[in-house]
Amino acid sequence: MASVNPKGSTTTAAPAEEPEVITTPTGSAELLAGSVGEYVRIQGRRIRSGESGALPVVIGLVAIVIFFQAKNSLFLSAGNLVNLMAQSSFIITLGMAEIFVLLLGDIDLAAGFTAACGAVGALWMMALNDPWWAAVLVALAGTALYGAMQGIIVARLRLPSFVVTLAGQLFLSGLLIYLIDQTGSIGVGGVIQLHNNIINNIAGGWLSPTATWIVLLIIVGLAGLAMFYSDYRRRRAGLVAPPLSITLLKIAAVIVAGVVVVLVANTNRGRLITVEGMPWVVLVVLAILFVWTVLLGRTRFGRYIYAIGGNAEAARRAGINIVRTRTLAFMLCGLTAGMTGIIYASYLGSISSNVNGGQNVLKAVAAAVIGGTSLFGADYGSGAGAHRRGSRTSR
Amino acid sequence: MTSWTRTVTGDDGARAATAGVGSSDAVGQAPLLQLRGIGKNFGPVRALTDIDLDIPAGQVTALVGDNGAGKSTLIKTRTGIWEPSQGQLIWQGRTVHFRTPRDANAVGIATVYQDLALSDNLDIVQNMLLGHEVLSRTGLLDEISMEKTAKRILQDLRVTTVRNIRQPVGSLSGGQRQAVAVAKAVMLDARLVIMDEPTAALGVSQTALVLDLIERLATRGIAVLVISHNLTDVFRVADRIAVLYLGRLVTVGPLPTSTRRRQSTG
Numbered sequence: 001m002a003s004v005n006p007k008g009s010t011t012t013a014a015p016a017e018e019p020e021v022i023t024t025p026t027g028s029a030e031l032l033a034g035s036v037g038e039y040v041r042i043q044g045r046r047i048r049s050g051e052s053g054a055l056p057v058v059i060g061l062v063a064i065v066i067f068f069q070a071k072n073s074l075f076l077s078a079g080n081l082v083n084l085m086a087q088s089s090f091i092i093t094l095g096m097a098e099i100f101v102l103l104l105g106d107i108d109l110a111a112g113f114t115a116a117c118g119a120v121g122a123l124w125m126m127a128l129n130d131p132w133w134a135a136v137l138v139a140l141a142g143t144a145l146y147g148a149m150q151g152i153i154v155a156r157l158r159l160p161s162f163v164v165t166l167a168g169q170l171f172l173s174g175l176l177i178y179l180i181d182q183t184g185s186i187g188v189g190g191v192i193q194l195h196n197n198i199i200n201n202i203a204g205g206w207l208s209p210t211a212t213w214i215v216l217l218i219i220v221g222l223a224g225l226a227m228f229y230s231d232y233r234r235r236r237a238g239l240v241a242p243p244l245s246i247t248l249l250k251i252a253a254v255i256v257a258g259v260v261v262v263l264v265a266n267t268n269r270g271r272l273i274t275v276e277g278m279p280w281v282v283l284v285v286l287a288i289l290f291v292w293t294v295l296l297g298r299t300r301f302g303r304y305i306y307a308i309g310g311n312a313e314a315a316r317r318a319g320i321n322i323v324r325t326r327t328l329a330f331m332l333c334g335l336t337a338g339m340t341g342i343i344y345a346s347y348l349g350s351i352s353s354n355v356n357g358g359q360n361v362l363k364a365v366a367a368a369v370i371g372g373t374s375l376f377g378a379d380y381g382s383g384a385g386a387h388r389r390g391s392r393t394s395r
Numbered sequence: 396m397t398s399w400t401r402t403v404t405g406d407d408g409a410r411a412a413t414a415g416v417g418s419s420d421a422v423g424q425a426p427l428l429q430l431r432g433i434g435k436n437f438g439p440v441r442a443l444t445d446i447d448l449d450i451p452a453g454q455v456t457a458l459v460g461d462n463g464a465g466k467s468t469l470i471k472t473r474t475g476i477w478e479p480s481q482g483q484l485i486w487q488g489r490t491v492h493f494r495t496p497r498d499a500n501a502v503g504i505a506t507v508y509q510d511l512a513l514s515d516n517l518d519i520v521q522n523m524l525l526g527h528e529v530l531s532r533t534g535l536l537d538e539i540s541m542e543k544t545a546k547r548i549l550q551d552l553r554v555t556t557v558r559n560i561r562q563p564v565g566s567l568s569g570g571q572r573q574a575v576a577v578a579k580a581v582m583l584d585a586r587l588v589i590m591d592e593p594t595a596a597l598g599v600s601q602t603a604l605v606l607d608l609i610e611r612l613a614t615r616g617i618a619v620l621v622i623s624h625n626l627t628d629v630f631r632v633a634d635r636i637a638v639l640y641l642g643r644l645v646t647v648g649p650l651p652t653s654t655r656r657r658q659s660t661g
Contacts, residue, residue: 233539234539298538307521311512314514314522318527319497
C-alpha cells in the first residue's frame with residue numbers, strides 16, 4: 001500500500017513497505033509462484049476467474065480426437081496422425097505468416113494466393129531445369145517483394161489493410177491463372193507439376209527412424225539447455241525467476257512430448273513398403289517456427305511489432321518508425337507465404353489454378369487466432385506471454 | 396503581464412539549495428526553462444497570449460486553470476508538438492526551437508501525457524524501455540540488463556506496490572501506470588518532467604502514490620511541471636503555482652508557506 005510520508009522529508013532510509021499481494025489473475029504464474037504447489041494454485045485461480053489461457057483449446061482438441069476416434073478407429077493410427085501433421089503443415093506456416101500482420105492489428109487476405117503464385121514461379125523455374133535452390137530463392141524474393149508492396153500501401157498511404165489485401169487477393173487469383181497459362185506446355189490444363197525430388201521430399205519424404213531419434217535428441221537437448229540456462233541466468237542476476245521445480249517440469253514435458261511424437265512417426269505406417277520416420281516437412285516447419293519466434297520475441301523489431309499493435313500512439317511517441325516496421329511486417333508475411341507455397345507444392349505435387357487461396361487464408365487466420373493472437377492487434381488479455389504467441393499456432 | 400512574473404526568490408533558492416542527494420548543480424542558478432512572451436494562434440483563435448513563465452529545477456511548478464484555459468496548448472508548444480506563434484523558449488540560458496517531440500526529449504524534457512502512452516499488452520520492463528532497448532552482443536534483446544535497470548529505477552523512486560515487473564501494464568492500477576510512465580521519463584535522464592493531469596482519474600491511495608513520486612522527483616533536482624485542475628493535490632505538492640485563464644497567465648509565484656503542506660528538507 002502506498003503511504004504518504006507524513007513528514008514529507010527526504011530521509012534516505014524509507015521504511016520498507018509491505019509488497020502488495022497481487023490478487024488479479026494476470027501476471028505470469030511462473031514468476032509469481034514460489035513452488036509447484038503455489039503454481040498450480042495460481043493457475044487454478046486464474047482459470048476459475050475466467051483467464052483460462054490455452055485450456056479451452058486443449059479440451060476442444062481432446063473432444064475432437066475422441067469424437068473422430070469413435071467414428072473411425074483408424075483416426076489415432078500412426079499413419080493418420082503423421083498424415084495430419086503433413087497436411088496441416090502448410091496451414092500452420094501460412095498462419096505464421098499471418099501472425100506478423102495480425103499482431104499489428106492488420107490482416108493479409110492475399111497470403112494464400114501469394115503462396116500459390118510464388119510456388120508457380122518456383123515450379124516453372126524447376127521445370128526449366130534451374131537448380132531448386134535458385135527457384136526457391138526467386139519465389140521467396142518475389143513474394144517478399146509483393147508483401148512489401150502491400151505493406152507500403154497500407155503503411156504509407158494509410159489505406160485499411162483489409163481492403164488492400166482483399167484487392168491483392170483478387171489480383172493474385174487472376175495472376176495465378178495467367179502465370180500458369182504463360183508457362184505454355186509446362187502448365188497444361190491449368191496445372192503445373194513439381195519435377196524436383198528435393199522439394200518433393202519436403203512433404204513426401206522422411207528421415208530414417210535413427211535419424212529421427214537423433215534429431216529429437218538434439219532438439220530436446222538444446223531446448224532443455226536453453227530453458228535451464230535462461231532461468232539460471234535470471235536467478236544469478238537476482239531477478240524473479242520460476243522455481244527450479246517448474247523449470248524441470250517444463251523440460252520433462254518437452255521430452256515426453258518429443259518422445260511421443262517420434263514414437264508415432266517411427267511406427268510403420270506403410271502398407272506395401274516400410275514407411276517409418278519423421279517427415280521432413282515437420283522439421284522444416286519447426287525450423288521456420290523457431291526462427292520467427294526468436295525474431296518476434298527476442299529482437300527489437302519483434303518488440304516494436306507488439307508495441308504498435310498494442311498502442312500505436314505510444315510506439316510513435318517512443319520514437320519507433322511505424323511506417324518502416326509495418327512495411328517490414330507485411331514483407332515478412334509475404335516471405336513466409338512464399339515458404340508456404342513451396343511446402344504446399346511439395347504436398348500436392350503440383351499447383352493448379354484451382355488453389356483456394358481465399359479459404360486457405362481464413363483457415364490460417366483461424367489457426368493464428370485459436371493459438372492466441374487477437375484479431376484486434378496485440379492484446380494482453382489472452383493471457384499468454386509475448387514470447388509464447390509464435391509457438392501457439394502449432395496446435 | 397510581465398509584472399506578474401516572479402523569478403526564483405531567495406526563499407525558494409535556499410530550500411532548493413539544501414535539497415537532498417542527487418539534485419543537480421543547476422539548482423539555485425537560472426531557471427531551467429523560461430518562457431518569454433509565448434503566444435499560439437490557431438488561425439483567428441488565440442489560444443495563448445504573452446506567457447512569461449519560469450520553471451526552476453528541483454521544484455514542482457503547478458499549472459492550473461479551468462478546462463479550455465490553454466494548459467494543454469502550452470504544454471504542446473513547450474514539447475515540440477506545436478511551434479509557438481510568438482515568443483521564445485529558453486532552456487538553460489539558450490534559446491531553443493523544438494520542431495518535434497524528439498528535439499524536446501533530446502534536451503531532457505519528458506512529458507507524461509494524460510493517456511500515459513503505454514502499451515497495455517507489454518509488461519512494465521518492456522514499456523519502460525520502449526524505443527531504448529538494450530541489445531546483447533548477439534543483437535538480441537538483453538532482457539536481464541533491461542529488467543535490472545527497470546527494477547533499479549522503480550526502487551529509486553520507491554515504487555514498491557508493483558510486485559512483479561513482468562506483468563502486463565494493462566493489469567496495473569491507474570496509480571501504478573502513472574508510476575511506470577514517470578519512471579520511464581526518469582530513466583531517460585529527464586531534467587524537466589511535465590505531467591498532464593496526473594491524478595485526474597485516480598483514487599485516494601493512488602493519488603498519494605503519484606504525489607509522493609512527484610515530490611521525490613523534485614528532490615532529485617528534476618524540474619516538475621504539473622498540470623492539474625485539482626487544487627487539493629496542487630496545494631499538497633507544488634512549490635510554485637501559475638494560473639492560466641483564457642490563454643493568459645493571471646498569476647504566477649511561489650506558494651505561500653502557510654498553504655504549502657510539503658515541508659522543507661534539513
